[in-house]
Amino acid sequence: MTKMFRAGLACLFAFSGHMALAQDCAHSKWGAEDQLGSANLVTPERTMAALKLVKQGKSVPLGIVIDATTPAFPPRSLNLQVVQPNQQGGQKLTQFGYPGNYNDDILQTWVGIGSQIDGLGHLGEAGYYYNCNDEKEISAITGLTKLGVHDIPPLVGRAVILDMAKHAGKTYLEAGEHFGEAEVKAAAEAQGVTIGEGDIVLFHTGWTENMLEAEPTAWVSGEPGINVSGSRYLASLGVMAVGADTWGIEPVPPAPGDGAFYGHVVLLKENGIYILETMNTGPVLRDGVNEFMFVLGQARIRGTVQMIINPVALY
Incomplete structure (x- = not known):
């Protein structure tokens, strides 16, 4: 094999690899080097606007208390x-x-237990994560070399809660029940909620309040949640984060035609939108509040994929 032929093959393979990457992955709207995703939406202007939502001076934890008995996605403990x-x-x-x-x-x-944030290096597709980061390059056993949760700045902004259980006329949604773009729009209109760029959107399904202590095995074996169409809709609005009072935000079993946890791929990999799991939304809603200032400063352990969190709702 001649040197020229080998060089030609190398160029062909390299070109083919770039073509495959181009087909499978698109760079972020914040640039090819960006690692922060929707955290770029945290601005002084949005923070000052969120401050105006604090009218009672009340703060409520959105994280739940966890211990060795808290069920988690296996094999987490x-x-x-x-x-x-x-x-x-x-x-x-x-x-x-x-x-x-x-x-x-x-x-x-494991730091993916209880109330947690999923960083942009958590779930990908075809070997790639957010902003075309290759698993072979960033997924070191000692920690992510890019997209680590330690790099996420404080997430501060306007948050809203959509009560999907109330919208369905139930105390809580059942495992596998799902909602998408149409249901999100209808619930928002009925509950007087608007969703804008940079917002944190949380869904209340009643699942954790009604199932975690009563039936912990059932709680972690299934859940209601947002389907892929719903995730794509929220991504189109340019939200900063999507969360729920469930351990994975999507329905388990998944909605017909949706891949398991594919909403994670849509939000994290495709759009750089953070995911907030097992959020304690009930107490805020019972206070008659569905719009508030959201503040999160997570532990900064270098290279982590996820992190146990306790965001604060201020209103």
């Missing part, structure tokens, strides 16, 4: 140990200048 270093047998720490004692904790956990 959590284990917490509280220890008293160098205090065996009741020893006191005299080096403090007084008979001191303290507790420390050791946490062994």
Whole structure:
């Protein structure tokens, strides 16, 4: 094989590879080097506008309390140990200048448990993640080399809750029940909610409040949620994040014709929109509020794909 022939083949393969990439992936509207996706929508102007929604001075956690018994997408688990270093047998720490004692904790956990944010490196398709990032290049076992959750700036903005259970006339939606563009539009109109660019959109299905403690195995085995058409609709509006009071936001089993968790691909990979799972939406709705200021500053562990979170609703 001549050097020229080998060079020609190399050029052909390289060209074919770029063609395949072009067909499978489109670069972000924020540029080919962007790693932040919809976090680019956090602006001083939007933050100041969201501040105007704080009228009562009330803050409500959107995260749930989790522990070793909290069901999670398998094989995820959590284990917490509280220890008293160098205090065996009741020893006191005299080096403090007084008979001191303290507790420390050791946490062994997957960070995709309970209330969590899915970063842009979580779910992809055909080997690619958001903004054409190749799994072979970013998915190191020691942490993502791009798209890590540690790089996400504080997510601050206007958030809205759509009560899909109320819209269906139910206390909670059943596993596998799904809603799409038409249902989202109808619920928003009925509940006086508008959705704009840079908003955080949360769905209340009643699933976690009614099923997590009562039937934890059933809770994590299925869920209601937004279907692919609904995800594409929200993406077309330019939202910053989509979340729900469910552990995965999409219906399980999936809607007919939808791939399992394909809404993750639409939101994360195709549009750079963050996903917020197991959001505690019920208390906010019971306060008669469906529009508020959303504030999230996640733990910044380098290279993480997801992170346990506790966003705050301010109104």
